[in-house]
Amino acid sequence: MKNTRFNLNQTEVYLRDKFVPFEDANLSIASAPVLYGLSVYTVFSATWNDKRQKLYIFRLRDHYNRLVDSAKIMDFGGFVQNWSYQKFESTMLELIKRNAVKQDVSVRATVFIDELAPGTKMRGLTNSFSAYIYPMGSLHGKDAIDVCVSSWTRTPDNAIPPRAKVNGNYANAGLMKNEALLNGYDEAIAMDEHGHVAEGTVANLFIVRDGKLITPDGSTDILEGITRNSVLAIADSLKLAHEQRSVDRSELYLADEVFMCGSSAKITPVLSVDKRLIGDGYIGPITAKLMKYYAAVLRGDKKQFAHWLTPYQY
Numbered sequence: 001m002k003n004t005r006f007n008l009n010q011t012e013v014y015l016r017d018k019f020v021p022f023e024d025a026n027l028s029i030a031s032a033p034v035l036y037g038l039s040v041y042t043v044f045s046a047t048w049n050d051k052r053q054k055l056y057i058f059r060l061r062d063h064y065n066r067l068v069d070s071a072k073i074m075d076f077g078g079f080v081q082n083w084s085y086q087k088f089e090s091t092m093l094e095l096i097k098r099n100a101v102k103q104d105v106s107v108r109a110t111v112f113i114d115e116l117a118p119g120t121k122m123r124g125l126t127n128s129f130s131a132y133i134y135p136m137g138s139l140h141g142k143d144a145i146d147v148c149v150s151s152w153t154r155t156p157d158n159a160i161p162p163r164a165k166v167n168g169n170y171a172n173a174g175l176m177k178n179e180a181l182l183n184g185y186d187e188a189i190a191m192d193e194h195g196h197v198a199e200g201t202v203a204n205l206f207i208v209r210d211g212k213l214i215t216p217d218g219s220t221d222i223l224e225g226i227t228r229n230s231v232l233a234i235a236d237s238l239k240l241a242h243e244q245r246s247v248d249r250s251e252l253y254l255a256d257e258v259f260m261c262g263s264s265a266k267i268t269p270v271l272s273v274d275k276r277l278i279g280d281g282y283i284g285p286i287t288a289k290l291m292k293y294y295a296a297v298l299r300g301d302k303k304q305f306a307h308w309l310t311p312y313q314y
Contacts, residue, residue, distance in 0.1 A: 032113035037168020039112035040070035078127030145186035154190035173201035203262035213242035257284030
């Protein structure tokens with residue numbers, strides 16, 4: 001699979017305990033995930049290091065743990081009982097092997113209720129697992145983005161818990177993203193029901209004020225992102241001050257730097273919020289330092305974070 005000739009239809013995927021051609025991996029229009037969004041997922045990156053001829057899978061065990069946590073929240077007991085980490089890891093490595101991956105890719109792994117027209121029930125119903133690979137590109141098609149604060153409120157924990165990656169929850173994110181694009185922005189920032197900053201549509205958010213990294217805490221209806229956690233660990237390594245707390249909307253306008261982060265977004269600088277320039281309207285020095293360091297971690301070039309990586313060599 002080359003960057004310029006990647007064709008999803010020519011890949012193999014995993015579905016219901018076997019590997020099949022992508023074009024044969026289908027769900028019924030009467031299935032629970034199609035009708036009700038009853039599925040959870042995670043997306044992890046795999047970065048190709050051409051010099052070493054190795055692929056580095058980023059924080060695979062953490063993505064497995066998050067998938068398990070999401071399944072627990074949604075009462076998808078079959079996956080929790082039947083999929084150990086060892087089974088998950090070996091399946092993902094076989095998926096990569098079968099597709100001869102030698103480029104930067106993302107892998108989307110999903111657990112879903114595999115029943116036809118079951119209603120909104122979950123307990124005791126069959127769980128199935130699927131996974132497929134797609135090329136890792138720029139999420140927004142540009143190096144830095146302009147964002148707005150959405151008029152839509154982030155779904156609260158007591159409605160559809162954001163800390164579980166539930167597919168059905170992304171209708172909320174879709175409304176925000178659509179509003180942003182219609183109004184000429186690249187991305188939206190969600191507020192929680194208490195009026196505090198939560199996150200982007202598919203990424204966590206950081207601001208920098210007076211040299212300190214600040215990110216909304218876990219009680220602000222956010223996904224407890226793996227990349228977010230990685231940024232905080234990298235900040236410790238770089239001796240950057242940071243804190244997790246509630247963030248007010250006005251702090252976005254006063255920030256020296258703003259960036260979003262996630263498995264797909266990586267670290268994406270924000271140039272403006274609601275048409276107000278952030279800092280000087282350029283990528284800030286702390287954001288730039290974190291971007292460079294994070295990219296090196298993904299390539300396997302930072303030994304202190306080697307434990308985050310699952311290497312694969314053909």
